[in-house]
Amino acid sequence: MSGKQDNILNTVEKYYKDYGLRAKELKKEGKKLIGYVCSFVPLEIISASGCIPFRVRGDIYEPITKGDALLETIVCPYYRSVFDLAVKGKYEFLSGLVIPHGCDSMVRSYSTWSYSLPYSYFHFVNIPTVCAESSSEFFQAELDTFRKSLEKFTGKAITDDDLARTIQIYNENRDKVKALYEFRKADPPLISGAELTMVLTVGSSLPIGEFNTLLDQVLAEIRKRGKSPLKKGPRIFIDGACLDNIELIKLVEELGGNVVADTICNGARDYFPKTDVGRDPIDALARRYLDKINCPKTYRENKTGTFEGDIASRFWDIGAYAKEFKVDGAILYVYKYCDPFGFEVPARKAYYKSINVPLLPLEDVYSAGTMSQLRTRIQAFLEMIG
């Protein structure tokens, strides 16, 4: 991927709209691309194997057709859309796919994926549901199985040094993303929410080295900016699962809001936690992906004995980012049929109340068809807090 520094965001937009463009080029060069869903897949191991991780995404403008002939409609609509694109051949350049235990929809449809798609490599990574010392030991063993499986697929050993090197590169990547988030602290922010999500979405379709170069170029571009692309408005926090399209964020910004922070899976949830260096790499990866990724799928014990203490502990990241990025209001965006997030809605609502951040909870179906309904609700919310 290349682009002159002064129009790098145009290049990002091009790669966002034609998602997988660079992956197709790499495939022609003989590279192996491994698709993945969810933030629980340890990308460092895929990169250390010499393969290129590629985040498969959905398309809210594409009606789900072929996918519904194979997968039940009670599956999370985001995941259905991803599957639908995959069976339609959108990701035919992939050599394999990795699915983690991120939710029931992922677990229960694994067979359907693995038999319906023509990839030569499939792997399921089992993620513990609790954070305990024994869970960490188990997860290390599971990651080692993943490592061996990739070694078998590529015919290349993955050494601890390989892993340490990729851990370093991914940590640099996370530092750069964090630096990009810093531009959101200005009022109005120097980078719009739509631009930032577009950069991160495109980045997840690139080799990590190219993603880092892209981030350097974007950072340089934003640094040069004299003023924000947005008018000053209510500073909005987006809370939810994976939001791999910019439509919701664009809508908020069109209506006068400034999206300045998030906990989404292809945002702060995934990019803020770093992997510890200087310890056994598999151990370090196990700890990052299990302990540091704050996903509702992972059960975290209430050690306080109070509900208030429990939510303060579980949702600490929301409170910290809301303060750090000075948010005025939040949108909790949950997909229909999403059990991990869905069951947390009352607790999250209570938490937002406890930190005095007005909240708009939305349940949606990952479709462009609902945007007009969302527009009305978001507009009313922005007027209320504005």
Next chain:
Amino acid sequence: MTATQAAASIGPMVKEFITGTLRARAEGKQKIAYTFIVCHHEEIFRAMDVIPIWTENFAGICGAKRDAERFLQKAESLGLSRSLCTYALCGIGFDQWREELGQMPPDAPWGGQARPDFMISSGQILCDPRSKWYQASQQFMPDVPIYNIDLPYPLFQRDRDHRDVWGYYHKYIVKQLRGLVAFLEEQTKKKMDYDRLRELVNLSDRTWNLIEETYDLRKAVPCPMGTGDAMNTMVPINFMMATQQAYDFFVNLKKELEEKIAKKEGEVENEKYRLMWGGGLPAWFALTDFNYFNSKGASFPVETTYRMVAPLNQMDIPETKDPIEHLAWRWLGYWTFWYDRAQKRPGSEPDVERLINRIEEYKIDGVVMHEAFSCRTWHVGLIWQLHQLSKIYKPIPVYVIGKEGKKEKIYRELPSLILESDIIDITSYSEVDTRNKIDAFIETLESNRLNKAA
């Protein structure tokens, strides 16, 4: 209406253990725990004299009594979406209401669900709501602690022998179960009696094998007991394991089925079609649909739902004298039971292999499944399983090598029907639509029957 005396006896049994928990709550002598079925931890509970409240069971009762709606609405009023597991919504709605009132909600089904001393949830690989439900309920009961047991099993992967990894799975499950023992010891202020635990594990193992032998009797033609009954006899399997009562229940059921077989007494008077309930939890408020099938001459000799046991003597699991280690092996043995068979058949998968096995063993003419909209755990993958089956059971005659090595022309078409509604949300159900679908399905079965006869 049930075909067996044994199934008819289940209703009072369930009522008794619901009211039993209320009595125990009032007496306060024994600790009461909310928990889930299919966790292989019943033996631990009973050895510690902890009374389990199976919260899915209570939600199912609310559904069967067509009285879940008000609890579902309570949950919705808290911000929970109706698209989530409705067992959990019903339970959370009930808990919130009970805690708000400080007493049972008015006219609570069978007296209501007692307040627990603690909650044992389960982060299993197959069900997200199991680790989210009690966490959500804790909002209204912050003083009630939770212990969440993680019980993974290796997912089937075509290119791998599950035994390559199950050593570390076993080690982890053992630690999780020992953690449960430690938690219960702390809560009950009692030490685990491992001799008693060993006896209970042995009792469960014998019950598992007995259930397998009993259910195998349903292969008889005509079939002496159908799935409508099995949705009752699932109670001792799933809610009463590790009790002598459960074992005795199956001794009696086995005897009753043997007597029926001797008398050639079937579930239906004139058995025309043998169907399999091939997936999905039932709509608890519409169990009479099984009677409707029966009225058309359709019997259900087998189901995959709630048959949560497998013959231990066919499990390839290591011997151990440690009951906790055995429970962990049994867990892995159960979930991987069909893996080796699936590896041998290209394009197969454990759930598909189980269906094929049941179709052949029970001489099945058609498959019925139920897609409950609120449950991804048991209802995702069913369409694909039917796709795989249709590659084997084709709607055209096929030639197979039969007796004496001669080619034989056979019809292996296997019609299927997917019913759609929910486990307890009655608003999702239309009796007219459901029965129209059943009628059309029966017509297809009849047409197949005539073709085969010709």
